[in-house]
Amino acid sequence: MKRFLALALAALSFVSLASAQKLELYYYKQENQDGLKKLVAEFMKDNPGIEINMLIIPNDADATMSARAAQGQLSDILQMQSYSRVFEYAQKGYLVDLSKEPVLGKVIDSAKPAVTWNGKQWALPMDFAGIGIIYNKDIFAKYGLKAPATYRDLERICKTLTDNGVTPFAGLLKSNWSMGHFITLVQTNLLAEKNIDPAKFVADMNAGKTSYGVVDTKKLFSILDFYRANMAKNAEEMDWNEQQADFANGKAAMMVQGLWSYGAAISTNPKLNCGFVPFPIYNDAKMNKFYADVDSCFGVSAQSSPEKRAAALKFLAWLSTPKAQKLWVEEYKLTSTFKGADVKALGGPFVDLMSTVGANGAYPWAFAAYPTAVFEDACKNGAQQYVFGKKTAAAVIADIDKQWASEAAKTKK
Amino acid sequence: MVQTRSRRRLYFIAFVLPALALYGLFFAYPFGRGIAISFTNWDGLTPRSPISMEKAEFEARILSRVTEADRAFLAGVYSYDEHDGAYHRLALRGATRNRVEAILRRAGYEPETYKRIGLKNYRDILSGGVDARFYPRRFTKKNYNEDAELPRRIDRREYEAVFLAKTTEEERSLAETFYRRDGESYALLPERDQFELEDRIWLLPEVETEKTVDSGAVDRFISAIKGAGLEKDHATAKRIVSEFLTEHRLSERSSFEVKAAAEGLFALGEFKRILATRWVESKLDLGVIGFTVFFALTTVVGANLLAFLIALALDTKIRSRNVLRSVFFLPNVLSMVVVALIWSIVFSQLLPRITGIEKWMGDPNKAPWLVSAVAVWQMAGYYMVIYLAGLQNIPADVLEAAMIDGAGPWQRLRNVTLPLLVPAITVCLFLSTANALKCFDLVYALSGPSGYALGTVPFVMDIFFDAFAKKLAGLATAKATLLFLVILAITGIQLVIMKRKELDA
Structure with a gap:
């Protein structure tokens, strides 16, 4: 009898397993994986009929995702970076059109351009992120410094810090992505003094009507030089880990980073007291705004079976429930693009970000809208090679223009 | 050892054939496909058969150009969705995928970013048509950008061997008024420090406390003077200073400070340009x-x-x-x-x-x-x-x-x-x-x-x-x-x- 019961139980559990809809979720954010796992586990508790397996390929998420796409083995739910990546996959037909999904109605309107291609929304924007200066309030207080509002302030802060033997910026030159962010941050900021809208700039670049050097390039590269000059001497050997370490242990007073790095620094040194301000490139304080935009979003693979697609959409819809939103902020520790989201739980720098952006607006992440290869190669490698002395300023601009033209030619029909 | 024929055949079937099959499956086939891809302009993402396509385009470019049997096969793969008026397909595997791709090839369909372009890739590589960094080349390493501040310290060997060695007598005597040897490095003289010179203007009471001169004007003034300095254009510099002084009402002391600071900033220009053109190295990449x-x-x-x-x-x-x-x-x-x-x-x-x-x-x-x-x-x-x-x-x-x-x-x-x-x-x-x-x-x-x-x-x-x-x-x-x-x-x-x-x- 016992044996029979056990068998029946096994059979039952097998049946229930078989009827569960198994989905695969592909994600790239590797800083706080446990947060997302908790979120997904909670979703499965609420929806017993759906099982989600999570898949991450650290460090080269994009290469693997495109290889899988080419094989027809894309996961059902895809965490992607906003703009270009979404556009690329939407254009090739890999994504489900989400325009008519009710969950998109709950997203703030300013987040939608990040996932809109051809007038339709192809993903659910999830978190807002900003790149700026994360600074150590205790070091600033020690030398009587205030958070910089203008470029001159920043120059003065760096001078004071250097004179006192503190490295102003924790450097990160070994990998090219940080300099890639930085050069586009400065370039996008500089568009403002010429009254050029970043979206129009990207469109004009795609049409071959303008140059990356349309801004004040002397200022652009002198800011790059200034940034480099205020790092440690061996910044060329410093990668993300070294940058975090130098900032967390107080060797350096500031780092130019996104808030994803704040989480890492605070876990190294929980006593860290940080603030977050825009990287000021103008001497007119009003012109200095955060470089902030939608960072990640979730898309659904168009090649999954209709049942799986339905289950995936259910997950996206669930993300907008109050319970999920709370988990998102408190466990996944990211901001939210849903209307009326409350991010207080994230702590100081995040509140700085959301309140400053709320008050002054922000410059959009133009780099996310560049053709992927232009950002990956001409911008990231170009800026890195410039600080290594391998490329001149003129060559950096010329190479970005050249690669952009050839990428734009590819997508034109 | 002499072996019977049947035994040799057995060995062949039991060991050599499977090995050959695996070799074909895991080496020869992917290798062949790789060579085929090298004749295309594939971007690594575009599928060879479209995942979705507008009805009119699908019919004109594909359906109208295939045989009856192929059309029936495609109908089993692509389904029409009337909500968006397009044909869609799910992920394809193995034989189905190969057959769909073969049908599309026969119909003459090629995606824009998965086209056969013959030997172009090979020609580009061999004729120097790909990125410059692929080939060995000489380049000039510039150690200083004239738009940036002068470095406060330069390594002694670097300064002497790379910079001073290329300067003329006259330039060298100018250099002596900028950098002094200090141990194992050369240090910028304090009176040549751009930051300090600029601060003489930024810290004027009219700018710092009374705020009768706005920061934008100071910013423009400083960068104009620096620009004139690089060009060694005395006349323009003079004009800029006198314009600034007439435009803004400054105390006598402040006017004196502005003139002195402008002179100092102007003088940096000449040396900046020398440092930018002489402190360079020709290197092999x-x-x-x-x-x-x-x-x-x-x-x-x-x-x-x-x-x-x-x-x-x-x-x-x-x-x-x-x-x-x-x-x-x-x-x-x-x-x-x-x-x-x-x-x-x-x-x-x-x-x-x-x-x-x-x-x-x-x-x-x-x-x-x-x-x-x-x-x-x-x-x-x-x-x-x-x-x-x-x-x-x-x-x-x-x-x-x-x-x-x-x-x-x-x-x-x-x-x-x-x-x-x-x-x-x-x-x-x-x-x-x-x-x-x-x-x-x-x-x-x-x-x-x-x-x-x-x-x-x-x-x-x-x-x-x-x-x-x-x-x-x-x-x-x-x-x-x-x-x-x-x-x-x-x-x-x-x-x-x-x-x-x-x-x-």
């Missing part, structure tokens, strides 16, 4: 090809020489030889990533402390050599084992006979040991050359993130970057095919030459 060749040459020679010497030493009867053999082989057991990590720590923390030289891996002059050195250290142990085996195969009586004949140690090595060791040398040279040419992991882990800036990108890493960051899968595959042919040719020639030597011996 090995490029991807150059570095691959450099890496192959240094590691093949280095690793084999080192391995041979260690093997010779350990072939003697020293006491700890068994332990030492393990010790020297150990680096080879470690994963490349671990090796890279260990050496990164050595380069970034240990060596700077011991030698006082700050930059190791971050210095483009040293980086290629350091990468090669680590590779030699890692590979030598493996070849040592092969050489050791070769040495131990040399019969002791031959060596003894040579000794009795009066041959010294050098003669024995030159005329007995080396000729008998040729088979081991052949194997080692072959393996090390092939490994060096297709090296990826070690270099990627050691200097991957700054590869292009340091000039340490081996061929395979460049292929990887082309395929996945630049989305040029077609070009990347063409490069891979070329690399294969080069490795085949070099190792082939090597084998032929060495085999001949073996016969002679």
Whole structure:
């Protein structure tokens, strides 16, 4: 009898397993994986009929995702970076059109351009992120410094810090992505003094009507030089880990980073007291705004079976429930693009970000809208090679223009 | 041993056929597909059969051009969705996928970014049409950008050897009014500090406290003066100052400060331009090809020489030889990533402390050599084992006979040991050359993130970057095919030459 019961139980559990809809979720954010796992586990508790397996390929998420796409083995739910990546996959037909999904109605309107291609929304924007200066309030207080509002302030802060033997910026030159962010941050900021809208700039670049050097390039590269000059001497050997370490242990007073790095620094040194301000490139304080935009979003693979697609959409819809939103902020520790989201739980720098952006607006992440290869190669490698002395300023601009033209030619029909 | 025919057939079916099948499935087929991709402009993402397509386009470009049977097959794959008026398909696998692609090919359908472009990829690579950093080239390294502040300190050797050596007498005397020797570096004189000069304007009461002059005006004034300074344009500078002074009501003291600061800022321009044009170096960028060749040459020679010497030493009867053999082989057991990590720590923390030289891996002059050195250290142990085996195969009586004949140690090595060791040398040279040419992991882990800036990108890493960051899968595959042919040719020639030597011996 016992044996029979056990068998029946096994059979039952097998049946229930078989009827569960198994989905695969592909994600790239590797800083706080446990947060997302908790979120997904909670979703499965609420929806017993759906099982989600999570898949991450650290460090080269994009290469693997495109290889899988080419094989027809894309996961059902895809965490992607906003703009270009979404556009690329939407254009090739890999994504489900989400325009008519009710969950998109709950997203703030300013987040939608990040996932809109051809007038339709192809993903659910999830978190807002900003790149700026994360600074150590205790070091600033020690030398009587205030958070910089203008470029001159920043120059003065760096001078004071250097004179006192503190490295102003924790450097990160070994990998090219940080300099890639930085050069586009400065370039996008500089568009403002010429009254050029970043979206129009990207469109004009795609049409071959303008140059990356349309801004004040002397200022652009002198800011790059200034940034480099205020790092440690061996910044060329410093990668993300070294940058975090130098900032967390107080060797350096500031780092130019996104808030994803704040989480890492605070876990190294929980006593860290940080603030977050825009990287000021103008001497007119009003012109200095955060470089902030939608960072990640979730898309659904168009090649999954209709049942799986339905289950995936259910997950996206669930993300907008109050319970999920709370988990998102408190466990996944990211901001939210849903209307009326409350991010207080994230702590100081995040509140700085959301309140400053709320008050002054922000410059959009133009780099996310560049053709992927232009950002990956001409911008990231170009800026890195410039600080290594391998490329001149003129060559950096010329190479970005050249690669952009050839990428734009590819997508034109 | 004589075997019956049926037994030989059995062996063929049981062992050779499966091996051939696996070889075909896992090597020949993907290899063939790779070569096919190298003739296209594929971006690595576009599927060869569209995932969805508007009804009108689908009918005009595909359905109207295929046979009845194919149309029926496509109908089973593509389904029409009237909500968006387009045909869609789900993921395809195996035979279905091949058949759909074949049908579309017959219909003449080719996606824009998956087109056959013949030999264009190969022509581009061979004629210098791909990125400049692929080929060796000379470039001018500029150490200073004239739009930036003058550096507060410049390393002494750098200043003297690279900058001062190129200046004229006149420029040198100007330089003396800017930089003074201070220990092992040259320091900018305080009165030439741009930040301090600018601060004389920024800290004027009218700007700092009374705020009658807004920061935008100060900003524009300072940058205009700096611009005039670079051009050595006295007249413009004078005009800018007098305009600024008439436009803004400043106290007498402040006006004096503005004039003095403007003069100081103006004077920086002339020297900035000299520093920017003279503090330059002409350098050789090995490029991807150059570095691959450099890496192959240094590691093949280095690793084999080192391995041979260690093997010779350990072939003697020293006491700890068994332990030492393990010790020297150990680096080879470690994963490349671990090796890279260990050496990164050595380069970034240990060596700077011991030698006082700050930059190791971050210095483009040293980086290629350091990468090669680590590779030699890692590979030598493996070849040592092969050489050791070769040495131990040399019969002791031959060596003894040579000794009795009066041959010294050098003669024995030159005329007995080396000729008998040729088979081991052949194997080692072959393996090390092939490994060096297709090296990826070690270099990627050691200097991957700054590869292009340091000039340490081996061929395979460049292929990887082309395929996945630049989305040029077609070009990347063409490069891979070329690399294969080069490795085949070099190792082939090597084998032929060495085999001949073996016969002679």
